Amino acid sequence: MRVVIRSFHARAAGAAAALALGSLAVAQVAPGPNVSPRAVWSHPPETFTSRVVASGLEDPWEVTWGPDGFLWITERVGKRVVRVNPADGSRKIAISIDEVHQTLPQDGLLGLALHPQLLRGSNFVYVMYTYDADPSAAEERRSKIRRYTYDSASQQLGEPVDLVTNIPHGPDHGASRLVIGPDGKLYASRGDHGSNFLAYHCEPIRAQELPTAADIAARNWQGYEGKILRINLDGSIPDDNPLLNRVRSHVFSYGHRNPQGLAFGPDGRLYESEHGQDTDDEVNRIEAGRNYGWPLIAGNKDDQYYTYANWSASAPTPCASLEYGRDVPATVPRTKESDVNLADFTPPLETFFTVPSSYDPRTLGNATAALAGLEVYASPTIPGWSPSILVAGMTSGVIYRLPLNATPAPPLTYFKAQDRYRDLAVAPDGRRIYVVTDAHGRTVSASGEMTATLEHAGALLEFTYAGTPPSESR
Numbered sequence: 001m002r003v004v005i006r007s008f009h010a011r012a013a014g015a016a017a018a019l020a021l022g023s024l025a026v027a028q029v030a031p032g033p034n035v036s037p038r039a040v041w042s043h044p045p046e047t048f049t050s051r052v053v054a055s056g057l058e059d060p061w062e063v064t065w066g067p068d069g070f071l072w073i074t075e076r077v078g079k080r081v082v083r084v085n086p087a088d089g090s091r092k093i094a095i096s097i098d099e100v101h102q103t104l105p106q107d108g109l110l111g112l113a114l115h116p117q118l119l120r121g122s123n124f125v126y127v128m129y130t131y132d133a134d135p136s137a138a139e140e141r142r143s144k145i146r147r148y149t150y151d152s153a154s155q156q157l158g159e160p161v162d163l164v165t166n167i168p169h170g171p172d173h174g175a176s177r178l179v180i181g182p183d184g185k186l187y188a189s190r191g192d193h194g195s196n197f198l199a200y201h202c203e204p205i206r207a208q209e210l211p212t213a214a215d216i217a218a219r220n221w222q223g224y225e226g227k228i229l230r231i232n233l234d235g236s237i238p239d240d241n242p243l244l245n246r247v248r249s250h251v252f253s254y255g256h257r258n259p260q261g262l263a264f265g266p267d268g269r270l271y272e273s274e275h276g277q278d279t280d281d282e283v284n285r286i287e288a289g290r291n292y293g294w295p296l297i298a299g300n301k302d303d304q305y306y307t308y309a310n311w312s313a314s315a316p317t318p319c320a321s322l323e324y325g326r327d328v329p330a331t332v333p334r335t336k337e338s339d340v341n342l343a344d345f346t347p348p349l350e351t352f353f354t355v356p357s358s359y360d361p362r363t364l365g366n367a368t369a370a371l372a373g374l375e376v377y378a379s380p381t382i383p384g385w386s387p388s389i390l391v392a393g394m395t396s397g398v399i400y401r402l403p404l405n406a407t408p409a410p411p412l413t414y415f416k417a418q419d420r421y422r423d424l425a426v427a428p429d430g431r432r433i434y435v436v437t438d439a440h441g442r443t444v445s446a447s448g449e450m451t452a453t454l455e456h457a458g459a460l461l462e463f464t465y466a467g468t469p470p471s472e473s474r
């Protein structure tokens with residue numbers, strides 16, 4: 001569906017140095033000259049070996065290191081939670097969830113979070129998935145957060161308890177990453193449903209709309225589109241959640257597009273990544289009650305390429321008569337970033353592929369990296385890495401590293417392959433990094449063209465740190 005004429009990564013790949021490491025072809029990629037000056041990446045000096053741990057996974061979506069030494073993975077399409085032994089790739093199904101309703105690229109079994117005391121007294125596992133709330137043949141796609149109890153003897157998940165149900169889930173941009181914070185709360189991300197974009201361009205984006213008191217009293221969660229939620233472990237609304245428009249709800253922050261990465265750092269802060277529209281993927285630090293701008297502001301408030309065009313407000317020609325495309329008809333109102341004044345707007349820590357107004361996607365192609373899962377690396381094992389954000393790129397097929405303690409430094413890229421990297425996990429030894437890949441979809445080839453041929457479809461990959469040449473240590 002996404003209109004891509006020629007990849008923005010074409011020049012990047014031209015400069016790529018392919019390294020055959022283990023069973024994976026891994027390349028280091030530098031961007032082309034037209035990317036913003038902040039995104040001029042250097043070649044990282046570290047070396048890694050790599051291998052395929054498991055394959056044939058049905059669209060793995062979340063990978064989490066468990067206290068049992070296994071990798072806990074959700075299969076979005078497979079509707080299963082599987083535990084994979086990293087030593088031999090063997091896998092055990094912890095549960096298949098029949099209620100999961102999966103028909104589209106961004107629904108199915110999605111988020112998973114392990115209780116911090118799993119195997120130490122609180123054997124709870126939390127998942128987030130879509131289901132069909134309409135008992136008739138009609139479809140009403142909704143999302144829920146469910147708790148299971150893990151039985152370590154049978155290695156099965158059971159005793160389901162639904163914590164939050166009936167959360168609206170659109171046909172696209174489903175987000176649904178799930179994580180437990182150091183405050184013992186569940187955090188869940190919600191996307192903007194793909195509204196105002198492609199096939200759903202006549203649906204207005206509601207990421208700036210906040211729940212009303214009447215909504216919350218009625219347990220109507222329609223205001224949760226494009227938000228990060230903060231939830232008690234029993235599903236209730238925390239007493240110390242922010243008051244937004246004088247209403248306390250599960251909403252912790254708002255103005256998000258498709259936040260698929262969510263993780264806490266060793267500093268106790270919450271970091272998030274979100275997938276940009278054509279440009280301006282973001283990494284954000286999420287704070288209570290803050291507004292992250294979407295759709296009025298993408299990336300920084302800088303009046304670069306992105307300008308909000310509200311297709312649903314087209315007049316006098318109604319949106320339904322318009323064909324969606326990059327050439328925005330004159331009847332569609334547009335809003336410059338500098339013309340909006342959002343209370344509590346918080347710019348990103350880093351933007352990826354912020355391009356100037358003169359950028360022409362018809363000749364240069366799509367510029368988004370398609371950011372997905374995110375982790376904060378906090379181990380002393382790899383010199384100079386702690387603390388860094390690691391974030392998966394789907395269209396770019398790389399893991400980006402964004403140093404957190406440096407004066408602003410451009411992200412570095414690692415592990416380039418012709419794959420869509422969906423999520424990652426770091427082993428406690430800090431030496432091994434695990435990445436799960438989509439089973440289907442489009443990414444960038446080594447020669448820089450968009451392709452639907454994936455090197456490792458539906459796989460769990462392992463990258464093991466092999467050292468840093470002394471001359472390049474820093």
Ligand SMILES: [Ca+2]
Nearest residue numbers: 292293294299
């Ligand atoms: Ca933003």
Ligand SMILES: [Ca+2]
Nearest residue numbers: 298299300302
């Ligand atoms: Ca901007």
